[in-house]
Amino acid sequence: MPAMRKHPTALPFLFFSEMWERFGFYLILGIFQLYLTDTAKGGWGMDRRTAADIFGTFIAFVYLTPFLGGLIADRKLGYTRSVIIGGILMGIGYLGLAVHNLTVFYISLGLICIGNGFFKPNISTLLGNVYNDEPYRKNKDTGYNIFYMGINVGALICNFFAAFLRNTIGWGAAFTAAGVGMFLGVIIFIIGMKHYKHADVRKPQEAGDMPLNRIFSVVFMPALAVGIAAWFIPGNIFGSDSTDAFIFACIPILIFFGSLFVKASANDKKPVAALLAIFAVSIVFWAVFKQNGTALTTWAHYYTDREVPVAIEKPAEQLYLVEKVHNQPDSVVAYDHEFKIIKDEAGKPVKTWGLDPYFKNVAPEKMPPAGESINLANTELFQSVNPFFVITLTPLVVLFFGWLRKRNQEPTTPGKIAWGLAISALSTLMMVGAVYYCSNGQIKASPWWLIGCYGLVTLGELCLSPMGLSLVSKLSPPRITSLMMGGWFLATSIGNKLSGILATMWDNYEDKANYFLINFVLLGAAAVVIFLMLRWLNGIFRAYVK
Template identity: 30%
Template sequence: MSVDAAAKSVPEPALPEFKTTLGHPRPLWMLFMTEFWERFAFYGIRWALVLYIVAQFHNGDSAGEGAAGVTYGAYLALVYAAAIFGGYVADRVLGYQRSILTGALIMAAGLFMISVPNKEVFELGLATIIIGNGLFKPNISTMVGKLYGLKDERRDSGFTIFYMGINIGAMIAPVLTDYFARKVFGTEAMPSYKVVFIASGIGMLLSLVWFYIGRAGLKGIGAPPAGAEGFGRIAVVFIGAMLAIPVAYFLLSTGSTVLAWILGALFIGLGILLLMEGIREGKVQRDRVIAMLIIFVFNVMFWMFFEQAGSSFTFLADKIVDRNLGGWTFPTAWFQSVNSVAIITLAPLVAWIWVKMGSANPSIPRKFGLGLLFNGAAFALLMLALSSMVVDGKIPFWTLFMVYVIQSVGELCLSPIGLSMVTKLAPVRLVGFGMGGWFLSTGIGNNLSGIYSKFISGETGMSVESALHGYTLGFWALIISGVLLFLLAPFINKLMHGVK
């Protein structure tokens, strides 16, 4: 069946007429800034979490690195897994706008909670962030897709612009929160992590206010379903979120292995539901769901190794990287901004390359394969540095810096393309649920990243030897996955029935 025939089988909803800014619907820029402040909040705490856990709850003992990495990985995994339920709530209960507002409020509360120096309150705060982000994150991305028709050539470009909003917030947050923690309210020896978490909470409140004021420009896109305009459903969802927070708290404490089984079961259940909906809509939609699920599996591999950026790479930067640059020490936190600077710098170039290549533009699965291969190249650089560039127990600053840059190229090949892919391949009635599946696969990768980080640190903390061994395994896993996806690309493209 052709793309046109497939489009006729599922009528595309009519879109409002939007004024444009720089060639894109004006609401895109409102969503851009909403996501900017949410990512400021999310990435504001990213650099500090594992360092804080070791310092606050393990008395600074390096033996706590493994536990910190596992907690960090489980937290990220549950953030993304919660997106399944957030997508479902938006699709069937609240609508996208109210889901975003409710999630922003809950997430802000969690960010303020983790500033309390108590392990139980800290973990309960992480659980609150998880539930709030689950309502927010998949639905803000889905809203971007709803601004464009399925055949609108601006669609991928719009997602790339949106992705730059994500990365501008992520770039500024570590620099600003590190400055507050070490220069204003603390010292190099004793950073004020509490201030990091409070500043991120304020950023989340700004995201909430920005979207609340700007949502009128959406002209009804993402509004509550017909007959559900009252506040009763908001109350029900809010109560459900309060009941879900203890569940997330329990899952954080179950251990990464148990969580891996739980997330795996969720992924299988989600895949079955999406496949059933695809079958209901016909052969073309069924095949597209299958293609999407295959790509989700490779997405797990990418994020398992990419998310070392917030765990094992942080310990690597703190202990094994020579950060002395002519008498000035490059802050560990600032490595978290390198990825974002690279994305902002390189995103227009990558987008231009895709357009310039025209009909030779790589297919979606081959772009994903490139993402895996670039990620593998970053690990190859780490292998080289740890095996032949160690001086006095340290590797050169530029090597880790370039690892983040190379990973960023891989991310640009994969992540914005993935967001757009879901809005094209998911069943029309379950686009939010499909976006939840994308984030669940990312979450599974993040949980595995915590297990992998613990493996690298071992029982006594990271060493040159343990890092070299661990990152060598990562290199081979990524290269093999990337080559395999390239080989499977023709089969996956056939299943996509003309979707580019």
């Protein structure tokens, strides 16, 4: 096909490898908080604050390890070998989550974090490298947009598998499906290796580069030591032991990235400075965006009208993408008016004789008669709204920027990132409207509020996330491209941890509108900062990107 001549043959193989890897990863994220807080079907029965802390820490370390994985790939392993190793470790980790044992659970999360460190930055770097070949170079932004669609095809379909499997078999079956998807991605990647083997070029150490063993001794060992020490600080500085450990562990790594700028050659200083500035503002985006697995999941689960009318002959129990709740007293875990689990002095959930907590804020006219039931869409299905919008909006965004390009009006890559932040800020205002509409949770909100929020933040995401990957590939000095890709994921990591910290504050806000307003202020401030830097960023971009 003529259109495909604009893109390298490697693209579909990398696309489908990433698609299946993200299938597993987003399947896990879609049900993670639900699994941790579940008290009825074999989950861990944790309170929402603890679950949000674990979620934020997990996704923080998932995106922290690419710094190490990118560095080792640059200097030692190469990109293709690193991707394969990472995929295998992640697959084992996903399968391990199917074992209902707390020790195995945390070991599995560790394997996923390490595996992602090897997989994520290096498959993105490979993609950038194959687009360095002519005649593909000018289509690199579009290539990353298409690649990003692969991520979201996996994220779209995985939640339907998760809902079906956990309803019919159990949580373990859903986690097993994530592992199978990951191994499919590894197989596809191996099949396509001949198309990107030439792009797997390790960067020899040059004069002035810090040796790998020294990076371990002056960056990672101090990070590990400081993190462990912070974990055992009496009390908490930033709210929890895990948060203290993560924040302090990041300090040596941040110092290392600062040293890259200080030690850069005169020619490399400006692009490195521009990338570090982009990394800094992107942290705020991820801090808000990644609340889809915590605060927005809570909103979908308890505050959103999830009723699904069943108008077919098949019994509701066989509609495997719905949950059934009965309007009749039953022995259930007690929840307060803000849907927090009520626990006794020993920290165990209090059992009571009452209705399913979903009925706490159902409008009287929508309450089923006593003894009858209603069918609810599985909460994790809302996690597919964002990838659905990515898939449907990506072609439109690509066409829009192509139309602007023909008229010499296309924003630069930094300009697209700036607009992404501004558009994302509007999504939080959508949720403020939802809070007012449902009288701060006294009645259920229409699902369209949440869908509208996801639509806006997705549009912002399309202007920011794939453009960030593209910008790193374009501006990075060649010998540290994968390392700077790790820097992008480090910024994502810090943002992810902040998302968990913000989510732990959900129960502190009696008026939930104020919670979403805080998110609006954060994103709005980040957008203002990058627009103020835009002339400087565009000058560097135009000088260094040909």
